[in-house]
Amino acid sequence: MRHDLPAHLWHKSSYSNGGSGNCLETQLTADGLVAVGDSKDRTRGAFAFSPTEWAAFVDLIKQGD
Known part of the structure; x- marks a missing residue:
């Protein structure tokens, strides 16, 4: 979880x-x-993924998985 993002x-x-x-x-x-x-509550932090992991996730969503 990342909390140090601008x-x-x-x-x-x-x-x-x-x-x-x-x-x-x-x-x-x-x-x-x-x-x-989450745009509603940035204080909760953010998950961080490698570009490869993020691209794989987006591809799965596009496929409906």
Whole structure:
């Protein structure tokens, strides 16, 4: 769990429902990981994945797994 991430580097997906506030945010960390956090509560920290792990996860979601 990462808690040391700059607030200004978070990016919401273009698929996020802008009005509900229920969004995941991502950012590329200084050490090359993909951080994934909850836009409603950044104080909870973020999970960090290697780019390969994140790409595999996204591919599985696209396939419906």
